[in-house]
Amino acid sequence: MRIHLDGVWKAYGEGPGQFWALRDAHLEVSSQDFLAIIGPSGSGKSTLLHVMGCLDLPTRGELFIDGEPATKKNDRELSHVRRNRIGFIFQQYYLNESMTALQNVLLPLELGKVKDRKRKAEEALDWVDLSTKRGSFPSELSGGEQQRVAIARALANGPEIVLADEPTGSLDSENGKKILETLIGLNREQKVGLVIVTHDAKVAACGTRRIEVRDGRIS
Amino acid sequence: MTIGGIAIGVATLFALLALSSGIEGALEREIGGLGAHILLLPIGCPYTMTLSLMQGADTAEFIPQEAVPQVRATDNVRATVPVVVGKAKVNGKLTSIYGTTEDIFLTKDWRTNDLSGAIVGSDVATKLKLKPGDRLSLDLYAEESVTVTTILDATGGRDDTFVFIPLAVAQKVLALEGKLSGILVQTTNLSKVTGTRYTLAKIPGVQAVPPSEVFDTLIGLFDSVKQTLILITGIAIVVGVLTTMNTMTMAVYERKREIGLLRALGSTRREVFRLFVSESVLVSLAGGVVGLALGYAASFLLPRTSGFGIQATPHFKLAYVGICLLVAVAVGTLSAIYPAMMAARTQPIRALREL
Numbered sequence: 001m002r003i004h005l006d007g008v009w010k011a012y013g014e015g016p017g018q019f020w021a022l023r024d025a026h027l028e029v030s031s032q033d034f035l036a037i038i039g040p041s042g043s044g045k046s047t048l049l050h051v052m053g054c055l056d057l058p059t060r061g062e063l064f065i066d067g068e069p070a071t072k073k074n075d076r077e078l079s080h081v082r083r084n085r086i087g088f089i090f091q092q093y094y095l096n097e098s099m100t101a102l103q104n105v106l107l108p109l110e111l112g113k114v115k116d117r118k119r120k121a122e123e124a125l126d127w128v129d130l131s132t133k134r135g136s137f138p139s140e141l142s143g144g145e146q147q148r149v150a151i152a153r154a155l156a157n158g159p160e161i162v163l164a165d166e167p168t169g170s171l172d173s174e175n176g177k178k179i180l181e182t183l184i185g186l187n188r189e190q191k192v193g194l195v196i197v198t199h200d201a202k203v204a205a206c207g208t209r210r211i212e213v214r215d216g217r218i219s
Numbered sequence: 220m221t222i223g224g225i226a227i228g229v230a231t232l233f234a235l236l237a238l239s240s241g242i243e244g245a246l247e248r249e250i251g252g253l254g255a256h257i258l259l260l261p262i263g264c265p266y267t268m269t270l271s272l273m274q275g276a277d278t279a280e281f282i283p284q285e286a287v288p289q290v291r292a293t294d295n296v297r298a299t300v301p302v303v304v305g306k307a308k309v310n311g312k313l314t315s316i317y318g319t320t321e322d323i324f325l326t327k328d329w330r331t332n333d334l335s336g337a338i339v340g341s342d343v344a345t346k347l348k349l350k351p352g353d354r355l356s357l358d359l360y361a362e363e364s365v366t367v368t369t370i371l372d373a374t375g376g377r378d379d380t381f382v383f384i385p386l387a388v389a390q391k392v393l394a395l396e397g398k399l400s401g402i403l404v405q406t407t408n409l410s411k412v413t414g415t416r417y418t419l420a421k422i423p424g425v426q427a428v429p430p431s432e433v434f435d436t437l438i439g440l441f442d443s444v445k446q447t448l449i450l451i452t453g454i455a456i457v458v459g460v461l462t463t464m465n466t467m468t469m470a471v472y473e474r475k476r477e478i479g480l481l482r483a484l485g486s487t488r489r490e491v492f493r494l495f496v497s498e499s500v501l502v503s504l505a506g507g508v509v510g511l512a513l514g515y516a517a518s519f520l521l522p523r524t525s526g527f528g529i530q531a532t533p534h535f536k537l538a539y540v541g542i543c544l545l546v547a548v549a550v551g552t553l554s555a556i557y558p559a560m561m562a563a564r565t566q567p568i569r570a571l572r573e574l
Contacts (some may be wrong), residue, residue, distance in 0.1 A: 053485055053570045075488050083485020094571060096479050109482040153484075 001066060001085055001160035001193065003052050004028045008061035010047050010216075021047040024061070031160045031193040034184075036207030036208045038199055046165050046215040047196040052077045052087050052195065083112050087154030087192075089164040089183075093146045095138040101149045102123060102134040108157050117156075124152035128182055144175030151182055161193035162186065168203060180206065182185040222335020222506040224462035225550055229510025233543045234554040236520040239531035241518075242441060244534055249273050250434045252376050254326025255300070255403035257289065257416050258428045265428040266436055267434030272401045273377055273546060274316025275304040281398035283373060285420050290402055296413045298325035298405035301386055301531050305393040305400070307359040309382055310347050316357065317381040326405060327378075338383040341373040355382065360394035375532070387564075459506070463554035467499050471562045478562050479570025488563040495562050495568040500548055507547025511540060 020077040021044045029035055029052065039045045050056040051063055054070055060193050063070040065081055073081075082088075099191035105124050109117035125134050138146050147167060154162050164183060168176035178205055187194040196203060204210050212219050247297055252566050253273065253528050260268040261280035271278045281303075290299045305320040331338060337346075337355050349355070349367050357363045365384055390396045402425075410430065419427040471478070478491060486494075518533035 050568050053483075056566070070307075079485045079486075079490075080488040082483065089569070094476065095478070095481075096477060107481075111481070111484055111486055111490070157485075218307055 001030065001031045002064075003030075003161065004064040004067075005048075005058075006039040006053065006062045007106055008051060008058040009107075010051055010056065011059040011068055022051065022058075023042060025051075025182040025218050027052075027211070027218060029161065029193060031197070032191050033161075033193045034186070034187045034191075034196045034208040035208070036210045037197045037213060038193065038204045038210060039213035040199065040203070045199075045213045047216075048213060048218075049163050049165050049195065049197050050110055053088060054081050074149055076148060083108060084157055086158050087157065087159035088164060089147070089150050089154050089167045091140070091166040091169040093143075093150040093170075095153075097138050100135050101141065102154075104138070104149055105152045105156050108153060112157060112199055114157065120158075121152075121156055123157040125149070127155065128152045142175070143171050144178055147171060147179050148182065151179070151186070155186065155190070155192075157181045158194060159193075161195065164194065164196045166197055166199075168198070168200065176200075176203075181207065191209075202214070222509055223504055225459040225503050225506025225547060226513055227505045228452065228459040228550070229543045229547055230513035230517055231288055231452045231455050232546060233511055233514030233539060234533070235452055236443070236539040236542065237514070237518045239441075239445050239448075239533050240536065240539075241532050241535035243438060245532070246434060246437055246441070248376050250430045250437075252374075252378065253430055254405070255401055255430060256406045256409065256412050257404040258421060258430055258433070259286070259404060259419060259422075259425050260404035260428055261401070262424060262426055265426060266433055268401065269428065269430070269433045272302065272304060272452055275306065275317060275377070275381055277393075278400055281395065281400065282402060282425055283423075284397045284399055286425055287399075287402065288423050290404060290419060293415065293418055295408055295411045297407040298322055298403075298417075300326055300403040301399045302395060302403060303386060303395055303398065303463045305359070305388050305395070305500045307357050307387070307389075307392050309343070310349075311358075312347060314343055314347075315385045316389050316392065317379050318386040318393075318514075319383060320386050323383070323403075326403060329369070331369040333368045334383065334385055336368040336384075338371060338381040339367055339368045340371050340381045340383075342379040343382055344370045351475045353540040357382075357384070357388065357392045359392050361391045363388050364393050365454035370451065379406050426469040456546060459503075459550050460554045463499060463503060463550060464557060465560035466502075467495060467555050468561070471495065471558045471565075474562075475565065475570045478565045479567045482565060482567035483571065491565070492559045495559035496555040497554060499559070500551035501503075502545045503551025503554075506550075508549045510547070511543055514543070 005025050005027045008022055008025040012019050012021055014109050025048060051058055057071055069099045102121055105121040106117055109120055125131050130148050130179060133141060168179050171179060183194060184206055186192050198204055257272060258269060261282050263280045287299060287301050290296060300319055300322040306313050307316050324332050339349050351367050351370060353367045355365050355367060371378060406412050416427045416429060481491060
């Protein structure tokens with residue numbers, strides 16, 4: 001899989017209150033890459049990640065998925081990319097509180113009506129060392145465990161690239177380290193492309209490529 | 220609360236359908252049960268007179284008994300059944316008595332031809348604990364006594380509530396000697412009923428009315444009441460739609476993060492739309508089922524008369540269950556369209572960020 005941003009601008013709001021979160025961004029990421037995106041808060045790192053993951057479309061410029069312009073794809077095609085080819089990990093985990101760990105991991109598999117989904121979800125939980133917590137609800141798990149459930153959920157569909165938005169931002173250093181090790185293992189062992197947004201220099205140092213975003217511009 | 224709102228609308232609809240059908244059926248059965256092709260009634264409102272005849276109620280107007288030979292002599296008349304009805308004390312309890320002659324056997328499918336004593340309807344027999352051979356005391360303006368000859372099988376109609384006795388005895392008890400509440404006429408040739416009706420109408424002090432005309436008028440009156448009730452039911456259903464729409468809209472706001480997450484994980488707009496519509500339909504169906512149960516119970520608790528004094532049992536049909544559940548599904552679908560569209564339009568990142 002190849003994600004390519006060609007002169008992407010992204011604005012929020014309209015009129016005098018309009019704010020440009022991304023300005024003329026050029027970037028290319030492929031499966032197996034480990035890209036770290038750093039920058040101060042509000043610099044446009046997350047917006048960049050969201051545009052790369054087809055969660056938001058550019059205001060100007062073009063986003064290409066395997067050479068095809070994303071703006072030409074309809075909602076079903078973009079949803080298919082998010083469902084089957086990209087995994088998302090968020091700083092706040094965004095787990096469904098009323099579902100167990102296993103049910104949370106099953107969610108994207110059920111959306112995709114994947115065959116043998118229970119086994120796949122259990123395998124994903126095994127991979128993040130949470131096979132014993134599969135029946136636990138998010139409120140019964142520590143922050144680190146919740147983030148590992150979120151990683152398992154991102155992995156369950158066998159994505160080609162995982163986009164992680166400050167995955168260790170809400171964790172203490174010990175749990176942060178474990179999550180980072182898990183993600184690095186994901187990239188090295190499962191050959192899954194990894195894009196991490198972080199403002200932690202140590203995390204950024206683990207990436208094979210690093211870019212910095214300032215005032216919406218990539219440097 | 221949403222289920223309750225829908226349940227009230229569906230319950231009202233179900234009870235209305237079952238009761239209307241029951242009342243219409245009862246009217247048809249009662250008027251048909253008179254066994255007459257033409258009713259000869261005193262001059263006055265024919266509908267009030269017919270109902271009095273069916274209910275065994277006292278009336279102020281009467282037909283002179285001298286009219287009977289003229290009726291019998293009319294061409295195409297097969298049976299002439301003189302009738303006098305009214306309330307009298309039967310064994311001390313006020314009961315409808317029905318004085319007639321043995322001509323009544325030509326219009327009734329009873330298993331007796333003996334009107335030498337009293338033929339008692341099943342409800343009266345139960346109420347007064349009567350059996351064949353018992354003596355009945357009749358008292359109002361005069362006191363008479365007759366023997367019970369037959370207890371009729373239950374029909375579910377007005378016959379169950381009458382004590383049928385010889386005409387002369389009834390006239391004496393009610394002080395109506397030489398007077399009749401009405402005459403039931405059966406014709407030989409049904410195709411000539413109209414002609415016979417006009418001939419009979421020429422008899423002084425008498426009006427000739429076909430029961431079908433009375434039935435159509437009473438049904439017409441009932442229909443106008445029914446239409447008002449349908450309007451009220453419609454309002455209840457609209458309230459159900461608005462309540463469900465409000466609940467679903469609130470649900471969309473409350474579940475914005477969940478919707479954002481579903482969209483981020485790859486749900487299409489159509490899938491999110493379907494999710495909310497199907498949830499709404501499920502809630503509405505649950506409301507529909509509760510409504511059916513409430514409507515079933517209510518139809519037994521509400522007054523079971525059409526306003527015409529005819530007892531009617533609610534008539535339940537499978538089709539009514541189907542109609543009510545279809546209405547519930549329609550309520551669920553209609554009320555979910557706008558909130559589901561809102562949910563489907565949710566921008567995933569904006570939804571996740573807002574919370």
